[in-house]
Amino acid sequence: MRPLTRLSILAILGALVLAACGGGEESLTIYSGRSEDLIGPVIAQFEEESGIAVEVRYGDSAELATTLTVEGDETPADVFFAQDPASLGLVADADLFTILPAEITGLVPARFSDGDGRWVATSGRVRTFVYNTDLVATDELPQSIWDLTDPSWSGRLGIAPTNGSFLSFVAAMVLDEGEERTLEWLEAIAANEAADYPKNSAIVEAVDLAEVDAGLVNHYYLLRRQAELGDVAAANHFIPAGDAGSLVMTAGAGVLSDSDAAVEFVEFLLTTETQTYFAQETFEFPLLPGVDPVAGLPPIDEIATPDIELGDLSSALQTAVDLVAQAGLV
Amino acid sequence: MAAPPASAHRGRSRLLPAPRGLGPIWAWVTAVVVLAPATGTLVWMVLFNAGQGADALESIGLARTVELLGNTVGLAATTAATAVAIGVTSAWLVTRTDLRGRPIWTVLVALPIVFPSYVGALALLGSFGPSGVVNEWLGTSIPKPIGFVGSWLALSLFNAPYVFLLTVVALRRMDRSLEEAARGLGLGPWAVFRRVVLPQLRPTLAASVLLVALYAVADFGAVSFMGFDTFTRAIYSRFRIGDVESAVAIAAVLVLITIVLLLLVRDARKTSAPPSARSGREPVLVSLGGLARFGAGAFLTTLVGVSVALPTAVLITWTLQGSSASWTGLAAAAFGSLGVSALAGGAATVVAVPVALLVVRYPSRWSGSLDRVQWGLYSLPHLAVALALLVFALRVARPAYQTLALLVLAFVTMFLPQATGAIADGLHGVSPRLEESARSLGRGPAKAFTSVTLPIIRPQLATGALLVFLTTVKELPATLLLRPTGLDTLSVRIWSATEEGLLGRASAAALVLLAVSALPMFLLSTRDLRRARP
Numbered sequence: 001m002r003p004l005t006r007l008s009i010l011a012i013l014g015a016l017v018l019a020a021c022g023g024g025e026e027s028l029t030i031y032s033g034r035s036e037d038l039i040g041p042v043i044a045q046f047e048e049e050s051g052i053a054v055e056v057r058y059g060d061s062a063e064l065a066t067t068l069t070v071e072g073d074e075t076p077a078d079v080f081f082a083q084d085p086a087s088l089g090l091v092a093d094a095d096l097f098t099i100l101p102a103e104i105t106g107l108v109p110a111r112f113s114d115g116d117g118r119w120v121a122t123s124g125r126v127r128t129f130v131y132n133t134d135l136v137a138t139d140e141l142p143q144s145i146w147d148l149t150d151p152s153w154s155g156r157l158g159i160a161p162t163n164g165s166f167l168s169f170v171a172a173m174v175l176d177e178g179e180e181r182t183l184e185w186l187e188a189i190a191a192n193e194a195a196d197y198p199k200n201s202a203i204v205e206a207v208d209l210a211e212v213d214a215g216l217v218n219h220y221y222l223l224r225r226q227a228e229l230g231d232v233a234a235a236n237h238f239i240p241a242g243d244a245g246s247l248v249m250t251a252g253a254g255v256l257s258d259s260d261a262a263v264e265f266v267e268f269l270l271t272t273e274t275q276t277y278f279a280q281e282t283f284e285f286p287l288l289p290g291v292d293p294v295a296g297l298p299p300i301d302e303i304a305t306p307d308i309e310l311g312d313l314s315s316a317l318q319t320a321v322d323l324v325a326q327a328g329l330v
Numbered sequence: 331m332a333a334p335p336a337s338a339h340r341g342r343s344r345l346l347p348a349p350r351g352l353g354p355i356w357a358w359v360t361a362v363v364v365l366a367p368a369t370g371t372l373v374w375m376v377l378f379n380a381g382q383g384a385d386a387l388e389s390i391g392l393a394r395t396v397e398l399l400g401n402t403v404g405l406a407a408t409t410a411a412t413a414v415a416i417g418v419t420s421a422w423l424v425t426r427t428d429l430r431g432r433p434i435w436t437v438l439v440a441l442p443i444v445f446p447s448y449v450g451a452l453a454l455l456g457s458f459g460p461s462g463v464v465n466e467w468l469g470t471s472i473p474k475p476i477g478f479v480g481s482w483l484a485l486s487l488f489n490a491p492y493v494f495l496l497t498v499v500a501l502r503r504m505d506r507s508l509e510e511a512a513r514g515l516g517l518g519p520w521a522v523f524r525r526v527v528l529p530q531l532r533p534t535l536a537a538s539v540l541l542v543a544l545y546a547v548a549d550f551g552a553v554s555f556m557g558f559d560t561f562t563r564a565i566y567s568r569f570r571i572g573d574v575e576s577a578v579a580i581a582a583v584l585v586l587i588t589i590v591l592l593l594l595v596r597d598a599r600k601t602s603a604p605p606s607a608r609s610g611r612e613p614v615l616v617s618l619g620g621l622a623r624f625g626a627g628a629f630l631t632t633l634v635g636v637s638v639a640l641p642t643a644v645l646i647t648w649t650l651q652g653s654s655a656s657w658t659g660l661a662a663a664a665f666g667s668l669g670v671s672a673l674a675g676g677a678a679t680v681v682a683v684p685v686a687l688l689v690v691r692y693p694s695r696w697s698g699s700l701d702r703v704q705w706g707l708y709s710l711p712h713l714a715v716a717l718a719l720l721v722f723a724l725r726v727a728r729p730a731y732q733t734l735a736l737l738v739l740a741f742v743t744m745f746l747p748q749a750t751g752a753i754a755d756g757l758h759g760v761s762p763r764l765e766e767s768a769r770s771l772g773r774g775p776a777k778a779f780t781s782v783t784l785p786i787i788r789p790q791l792a793t794g795a796l797l798v799f800l801t802t803v804k805e806l807p808a809t810l811l812l813r814p815t816g817l818d819t820l821s822v823r824i825w826s827a828t829e830e831g832l833l834g835r836a837s838a839a840a841l842v843l844l845a846v847s848a849l850p851m852f853l854l855s856t857r858d859l860r861r862a863r864p
Contacts, residue, residue, distance in 0.1 A: 029815060035826040037835060057815040058826060062570035067720070067811065069572055074724050076732065076815065090572045162554065162567060196557040199829075202455075211459060228834065229651075317571045325394065 033061025417493025448551030
């Protein structure tokens with residue numbers, strides 16, 4: 001039966017070659033670090049309104065950004081839509097984005113986007129202090145992230161030290177207060193025996209269930225939990241000191257090819273319609289003036305975020321990872 | 331396929347020498363074509379980034395590196411020991427005793443194989459702690475199993491079925507006349523197991539230990555949910571900040587761990603089981619006494635309860651409770667998962683036959699290296715292998731980038747030992763003299779192999795394909811990185827929903843994953859495993 005074995009090998013090789021030669025149809029390809037659960041409806045709406053066929057590759061923002069840097073000019077992607085500025089910065093630093101038209105970048109406040117117009121912010125996600133309303137008294141609420149280094153918080157905090165947005169928060173702290181102070185803060189948090197969680201949603205759950213008293217997360221996880229379960233025993237507190245504790249991180253998009261459809265898509269993300277979707281359905285902060293956030297959230301201008309360039313976050317990320325490890329948090 | 335006449339074994343023909351030399355060229359070509367892209371690229375990446383790797387390890391610190399190493403090795407060792415104990419005990423119970431409902435137990439014990447380690451970990455976490463599903467039912471306050479305990483529990487429970495499947499096949503193929511003779515000479519069931527069965531199981535056990543230990547080394551899902559630090563986590567964190575070079579260089583350390591493990595179990599794997607002779611009559615089963623019967627029942631009930639019923643119940647609860655649960659798009663994702671995994675299972679089996687043949691029948695320095703390469707690739711975090719293939723496609727085979735073919739190649743590259751392990755195990759049980767007899771009757775070497783040996787090892791071929799299918803269906807990192815844009819799979823959906831904290835939606839997808847995997851598993855475990863009976 002020797003020919004049969006040969007045949008099967010040939011069949012595999014043949015399939016490899018055939019599959020390799022497939023594809024090549026014209027369409028807009030988006031690498032989305034935002035999940036299909038959140039963005040699927042936006043994509044469908046864009047396809048319907050523009051008549052452009054869209055292919056979306058969903059993935060993790062950081063992993064897609066790294067993939068894009070490996071792909072370089074060979075990338076099939078026209079647009080990179082990421083959920084954090086650090087991932088966008090990584091791609092911008094690799095010189096892969098084209099410059100967006102000023103009438104698009106001008107739609108949102110300049111401080112949220114890349115200074116050079118390589119990517120534009122599309123919605124705001126804010127770091128927050130989530131606390132169990134039965135376990136934390138109002139007068140205990142931290143006025144600065146440094147309040148959390150106090151021994152009174154020992155054993156009461158939950159953090160997600162490997163999570164991308166926690167690392168962005170640490171990177172912002174590095175840019176805002178310097179490496180030394182950041183390490184000092186991280187070591188104090190480690191000394192306070194902060195509990196280690198894999199992700200933001202797990203912290204919010206733990207706070208709601210009184211497993212820990214409070215945690216450092218992004219603001220919308222609590223709102224989603226509320227929407228899913230109804231009553232929760234937890235609330236968000238935006239730390240008012242203007243430090244990284246209330247860092248405004250933006251989701252954003254940049255264009256990787258010279259496709260007009262790509263620019264059209266980015267513009268679509270900043271229409272009143274899409275911004276309202278982000279506000280009402282994903283509970284993020286809309287960035288287009290005139291669109292309000294969901295009830296219960298303050299306007300984004302009232303949140304005291306540190307004065308740093310969001311595009312620089314990626315450059316401080318390596319330091320953040322090292323410091324978190326050095327402090328013994330991972 | 332009908333078993334060959336028993337007399338074929340005993341005709342100890344010495345007309346032809348035992349196979350010797352490097353082995354058939356077509357086998358080598360297949361092995362190299364499949365494994366070279368990932369291996370070559372990884373070696374290239376490590377060689378050209380050794381400096382950065384040293385920097386990366388330095389920035390982690392020596393104490394930290396030792397700690398990560400200790401965690402990784404400790405988790406692998408305890409997980410392997412536990413999974414082997416569970417897998418072998420349950421396999422013996424369903425093949426050698428008169429326990430009632432053995433066919434049903436066989437399916438149930440194998441079933442947890444369908445849970446991805448991250449779903450298993452999630453379900454364990456959701457069962458305990460405040461408002462844990464189990465605690466709410468029973469009114470208990472069992473704490474959440476986190477850190478080492480949680481990782482060990484999740485990886486042991488959801489890897490034990492791999493050991494179980496391999497062992498069931500081996501036990502069913504084993505020559506029972508030896509056991510019956512031992513019992514005739516007055517040995518009790520335990521003594522028979524220890525002195526007759528266990529020695530024959532050695533290659534299976536060695537393959538199982540490797541399979542489970544290396545899976546634990548490469549795992550990311552369970553350890554990340556349980557918050558336990560292993561080497562894989564360091565690699566992921568490098569990759570996520572764009573430091574590809576360091577990630578790959580750190581991965582080289584994992585290859586070293588693999589080689590050490592391979593050396594440790596080398597002797598066990600070399601010992602080949604004697605060829606099985608098949609007596610035509612029904613074997614005598616060990617009759618369990620009252621207490622033993624109760625114990626066995628309690629053991630299997632607890633095992634299935636914790637590893638099947640509990641996670642399923644948690645998933646159903648979340649699906650029903652969560653307002654985010656949604657079934658739209660799940661059919662397409664299920665179809666995607668099914669198609670890709672079936673391709674991977676089939677392709678891996680076709681490739682595994684020549685690889686297993688070389689490793690078992692033509693021992694040499696070269697086939698030894700081939701064996702180490704395939705296990706090395708298996709033990710690497712999927713991310714590292716996927717990345718190597720991504721770089722390979724971009725630099726060398728651009729048209730293959732983001733194609734189904736490349737994705738399937740990745741799965742074959744990563745999971746090959748699951749198929750070769752099963753097939754090698756089968757080959758150990760088939761005397762080369764059978765083929766020699768066929769050749770002395772005028773058949774060519776390849777014809778003798780395909781017409782005599784392959785039919786005998788059909789159960790192992792099925793087991794191998796099944797294992798690869800079930801592992802592929804749950805795979806995540808390589809699927810995310812290499813899949814054709816637009817291809818939706820269940821694991822991607824579960825990941826995406828979990829990432830957003832939409833537990834209801836994630837659970838709905840996980841339940842479909844369970845269904846997709848359970849059907850082929852049920853068919854195979856009832857049909858092909860039974861076929862392995864004498």
